[in-house]
Amino acid sequence: MARSENIEQSDFRRQQILMTALEIISERGYSETRIADIAKRAGISSGLVMYYFPTKVDLLVGAVRYAEDGWYGELEDALADATTATELLEGMVAIFLIGGRTPMLQMQWSLWLDLWSQATRNETIAAVHRENDTRWREKLTTVIEQGIAAKEFVLFGTIENTVIALAAMFDGFAVNVACKEGNVTAEVAFNIAMRFSSLSLGFVWQNDDAVATRLQRYFEPEALLA
Amino acid sequence: MARSENIEQSDFRRQQILMTALEIISERGYSETRIADIAKRAGISSGLVMYYFPTKVDLLVGAVRYAEDGWYGELEDALADATTATELLEGMVAIFLIGGRTPMLQMQWSLWLDLWSQATRNETIAAVHRENDTRWREKLTTVIEQGIAAKEFVLFGTIENTVIALAAMFDGFAVNVACKEGNVTAEVAFNIAMRFSSLSLGFVWQNDDAVATRLQRYFEPEALLA
Amino acid sequence: MARSENIEQSDFRRQQILMTALEIISERGYSETRIADIAKRAGISSGLVMYYFPTKVDLLVGAVRYAEDGWYGELEDALADATTATELLEGMVAIFLIGGRTPMLQMQWSLWLDLWSQATRNETIAAVHRENDTRWREKLTTVIEQGIAAKEFVLFGTIENTVIALAAMFDGFAVNVACKEGNVTAEVAFNIAMRFSSLSLGFVWQNDDAVATRLQRYFEPEALLA
Amino acid sequence: MARSENIEQSDFRRQQILMTALEIISERGYSETRIADIAKRAGISSGLVMYYFPTKVDLLVGAVRYAEDGWYGELEDALADATTATELLEGMVAIFLIGGRTPMLQMQWSLWLDLWSQATRNETIAAVHRENDTRWREKLTTVIEQGIAAKEFVLFGTIENTVIALAAMFDGFAVNVACKEGNVTAEVAFNIAMRFSSLSLGFVWQNDDAVATRLQRYFEPEALLA
DNA sequence: TATGAATGAGAGTTCATTCAT
DNA sequence: GATGAATGAACTCTCATTCAT
Numbered sequence: 001m002a003r004s005e006n007i008e009q010s011d012f013r014r015q016q017i018l019m020t021a022l023e024i025i026s027e028r029g030y031s032e033t034r035i036a037d038i039a040k041r042a043g044i045s046s047g048l049v050m051y052y053f054p055t056k057v058d059l060l061v062g063a064v065r066y067a068e069d070g071w072y073g074e075l076e077d078a079l080a081d082a083t084t085a086t087e088l089l090e091g092m093v094a095i096f097l098i099g100g101r102t103p104m105l106q107m108q109w110s111l112w113l114d115l116w117s118q119a120t121r122n123e124t125i126a127a128v129h130r131e132n133d134t135r136w137r138e139k140l141t142t143v144i145e146q147g148i149a150a151k152e153f154v155l156f157g158t159i160e161n162t163v164i165a166l167a168a169m170f171d172g173f174a175v176n177v178a179c180k181e182g183n184v185t186a187e188v189a190f191n192i193a194m195r196f197s198s199l200s201l202g203f204v205w206q207n208d209d210a211v212a213t214r215l216q217r218y219f220e221p222e223a224l225l226a
Numbered sequence: 227m228a229r230s231e232n233i234e235q236s237d238f239r240r241q242q243i244l245m246t247a248l249e250i251i252s253e254r255g256y257s258e259t260r261i262a263d264i265a266k267r268a269g270i271s272s273g274l275v276m277y278y279f280p281t282k283v284d285l286l287v288g289a290v291r292y293a294e295d296g297w298y299g300e301l302e303d304a305l306a307d308a309t310t311a312t313e314l315l316e317g318m319v320a321i322f323l324i325g326g327r328t329p330m331l332q333m334q335w336s337l338w339l340d341l342w343s344q345a346t347r348n349e350t351i352a353a354v355h356r357e358n359d360t361r362w363r364e365k366l367t368t369v370i371e372q373g374i375a376a377k378e379f380v381l382f383g384t385i386e387n388t389v390i391a392l393a394a395m396f397d398g399f400a401v402n403v404a405c406k407e408g409n410v411t412a413e414v415a416f417n418i419a420m421r422f423s424s425l426s427l428g429f430v431w432q433n434d435d436a437v438a439t440r441l442q443r444y445f446e447p448e449a450l451l452a
Numbered sequence: 453m454a455r456s457e458n459i460e461q462s463d464f465r466r467q468q469i470l471m472t473a474l475e476i477i478s479e480r481g482y483s484e485t486r487i488a489d490i491a492k493r494a495g496i497s498s499g500l501v502m503y504y505f506p507t508k509v510d511l512l513v514g515a516v517r518y519a520e521d522g523w524y525g526e527l528e529d530a531l532a533d534a535t536t537a538t539e540l541l542e543g544m545v546a547i548f549l550i551g552g553r554t555p556m557l558q559m560q561w562s563l564w565l566d567l568w569s570q571a572t573r574n575e576t577i578a579a580v581h582r583e584n585d586t587r588w589r590e591k592l593t594t595v596i597e598q599g600i601a602a603k604e605f606v607l608f609g610t611i612e613n614t615v616i617a618l619a620a621m622f623d624g625f626a627v628n629v630a631c632k633e634g635n636v637t638a639e640v641a642f643n644i645a646m647r648f649s650s651l652s653l654g655f656v657w658q659n660d661d662a663v664a665t666r667l668q669r670y671f672e673p674e675a676l677l678a
Numbered sequence: 679m680a681r682s683e684n685i686e687q688s689d690f691r692r693q694q695i696l697m698t699a700l701e702i703i704s705e706r707g708y709s710e711t712r713i714a715d716i717a718k719r720a721g722i723s724s725g726l727v728m729y730y731f732p733t734k735v736d737l738l739v740g741a742v743r744y745a746e747d748g749w750y751g752e753l754e755d756a757l758a759d760a761t762t763a764t765e766l767l768e769g770m771v772a773i774f775l776i777g778g779r780t781p782m783l784q785m786q787w788s789l790w791l792d793l794w795s796q797a798t799r800n801e802t803i804a805a806v807h808r809e810n811d812t813r814w815r816e817k818l819t820t821v822i823e824q825g826i827a828a829k830e831f832v833l834f835g836t837i838e839n840t841v842i843a844l845a846a847m848f849d850g851f852a853v854n855v856a857c858k859e860g861n862v863t864a865e866v867a868f869n870i871a872m873r874f875s876s877l878s879l880g881f882v883w884q885n886d887d888a889v890a891t892r893l894q895r896y897f898e899p900e901a902l903l904a
Numbered sequence: 905t906a907t908g909a910a911t912g913a914g915a916g917t918t919c920a921t922t923c924a925t
Numbered sequence: 926g927a928t929g930a931a932t933g934a935a936c937t938c939t940c941a942t943t944c945a946t
Contacts, residue, residue, distance in 0.1 A: 029347055031257040045932050110346040117343035119405045120336040121255055129405050156425055165422040171401050172394030179345045179355050184390060196391040199382055271907045481799050483709040497911050562798040569795035571857045572788040573707050581857055608877055617874040620850025627849050631797045631807050636842060648843040651834055723928045
């Protein structure tokens with residue numbers, strides 16, 4: 001077997017394990033996930049899982065990075081048709097809270113809550129969390145800067161603080177959604193999140209037919225808000 | 227031993243165990259907490275822990291409720307000197323994000339992140355989480371209603387949505403603080419949280435000497451923002 | 453159950469586990485001994501073994517100490533009829549190399565070789581080994597001093613060096629016996645060990661009927677040398 | 679590639695693996711040595727190690743034989759300047775207990791203790807041990823015969839028994855040295871071993887300047903006894 | 905109430921060995 | 926010869942939970 005094939009094969013295994021891990025951790029949580037379960041579902045031995053990921057924490061870190069990379073990669077595509085800053089923000093928040101058309105964009109919030117929970121006590125995991133957070137804030141910053149340049153947005157504070165506040169609000173909504181708090185479904189969360197974003201960014205937003213039409217780019221109508 | 231003494235003794239044990247559990251779960255997380263560790267620190271046998279709390283989940287539920295009750299109880303006292311709705315809100319947010327003068331008010335955020343993480347997959351825990359959330363939103367609602375009545379606040383949406391949005395933002399900030407994201411310390415979080423609350427509630431707030439003076443009701447000066 | 457009964461029960465378990473461990477480690481060696489095997493043979497769960505001996509090394513240390521204590525305790529009894537220093541030495545060497553009438557005195561040399569092997573790299577085990585060695589040399593010293601006082605023995609060097617040399621020779625013979633080197637059986641080793649001891653201690657010793665008669669105190673005739 | 683080159687290459691690999699195995703087994707013991715560690719340090723794959731040595735026991739056997747052959751080969755050279763039987767014996771004991779100028783002559787006692795320990799339960803290893811022992815005794819026999827012929831030595835028993843006794847004593851001292859018993863350093867062991875050898879062989883030996891000078895053939899002065 | 909010995913079903917991890925390439 | 930992915934059986938150790946006392 002040629003060297004390049006080896007590398008491909010190796011990468012394939014790595015990805016296969018990460019995908020499976022991602023699935024199972026999302027389903028039942030990190031601490032309820034067994035290496036043996038991942039191996040079984042992937043159709044390999046548990047020894048092989050350890051061969052690629054020496055410890056269980058490595059697996060969590062790998063799975064989170066994998067999810068993150070996949071999410072951002074596919075987010076670009078999903079937002080391809082959004083042109084104004086408002087539409088971009090709307091799309092980002094919609095996909096963040098409700099999900100997108102691909103499995104990767106159907107963000108597994110339970111994975112994130114696990115990550116936060118582990119991050120408070122494990123520095124390696126905390127570092128991964130910070131990485132993610134920074135990436136998300138940078139993305140938001142870019143969109144807001146575009147909106148300011150295009151005179152769509154007007155800020156009431158510094159851009160840094162605005163981003164921090166909005167990101168915090170979005171995370172908080174994600175907790176509501178992940179914990180399935182009855183009255184705050186993903187769609188309700190999206191709606192409120194956009195209204196308060198518009199307040200902070202000085203633009204007008206209301207959930208009308210135009211919004212509904214636009215959102216069909218990201219998910220099926222039935223997932224939409226009333 | 228008289229019946230009443232039995233009950234007292236029983237309640238004492240219950241509380242003693244809960245306090246210890248709270249301590250240890252906060253320190254190292256729910257899944258890293260061993261029944262045996264709680265028993266050892268409480269100076270009792272692990273069998274006795276199981277006698278009062280038949281399963282480990284019961285212990286988590288109990289500890290969270292205990293923390294919650296303690297927190298609200300002491301919050302009242304802490305806010306005794308705050309009279310206007312603005313001051314009340316300020317105090318609530320300060321204590322929520324930074325902490326208060328008593329151990330109970332030094333909210334162990336890591337406990338809450340654990341709770342969220344477990345809540346996504348365990349209905350009993352999810353119920354406790356919802357209880358907490360409802361209580362917190364009711365508290366916020368009361369204060370906002372008072373502010374509206376006193377013409378301190380003006381809303382840009384329904385009161386329900388405003389409360390949901392603010393509560394989400396506060397939770398998101400709590401994640402930042404708990405995961406020790408470098409640039410968002412508890413004090414920074416408080417500051418930004420108040421600025422954006424003022425935007426949503428139509429009041430003016432800026433972090434000046436008067437605020438600093440007021441905050442000294444809740445914690446020592448050195449914990450204050452610049 | 454009364455406290456004293458608890459302690460008795462606890463000691464019983466401890467001893468039961470140590471005895472079983474001793475047996476199995478002797479049979480197949482420390483690194484081939486499984487906690488589960490000990491548990492199974494003792495008729496208990498492996499968790500209980502770990503309850504009494506938190507690590508496998510603790511079990512080895514415990515087993516060695518137990519064997520050692522048992523050996524010395526029973527050595528006293530076995531030597532009760534030996535009066536002269538020569539007879540005492542003879543008895544000690546005979547039991548050391550060939551064994552005695554009780555299981556404890558049928559020294560499991562393989563256990564000792566394991567101990568030496570582990571001692572080169574594990575300080576805890578090395579300490580136990582040193583303990584044993586010191587005890588054995590003290591025993592030899594006492595007997596030799598008695599022999600000198602009784603004018604049975606005459607030394608050609610210091611008593612310290614004599615003891616070190618003799619102890620080394622006995623250990624070396626033990627290796628021969630444990631590794632079942634064909635021509636050096638336990639009996640042959642005993643015979644040569646005594647002849648060279650007599651050289652170092654200036655007494656006359658030859659393996660005659662009187663010796664054979666005396667040795668019957670320690671083991672059955674068939675175990676005796678031709 | 680020509681057949682002879684293949685064989686050379688093959689021998690090279692074999693030796694390379696044995697040297698590395700010897701190193702690592704000496705450092706951390708047989709049962710703590712991993713095939714993968716040997717492969718890594720040798721810069722090859724673990725599959726290749728198994729290609730040359732089908733089982734781990736083969737590797738131990740090979741390593742011991744390799745060490746043994748190296749030791750005897752270099753012993754000859756080291757003793758080249760020793761002419762009398764006394765000097766030869768002195769040199770052999772010195773190198774046996776203290777070591778020589780080459781790595782091979784710095785006998786790794788821990789390897790030998792491992793060998794003994796395994797030999798009690800593994801017949802293949804026991805056979806290797808016997809081989810070694812026989813070789814060592816033959817060497818001692820030759821020297822003693824030379825000493826008798828040259829009237830340097832006078833025996834108090836048969837030559838066979840004398841060799842067995844001395845070999846046992848040397849092994850026993852090796853245990854002391856390997857287990858780093860504080861008061862019996864390699865140098866002390868050598869000194870006592872020689873004094874008691876002289877007793878058994880009827881020659882005069884005392885550790886004076888002449889001895890010290892002679893020993894400088896084998897190792898550096900600082901390693902010498904006072 | 906209270907103890908703590910006892911359980912037992914794993915858990916993650918290890919590692920000699922195999923084998924397709 | 927040489928690789929290193931892959932296996933899988935086993936190991937020590939963990940820990941919530943049970944239960945006789």
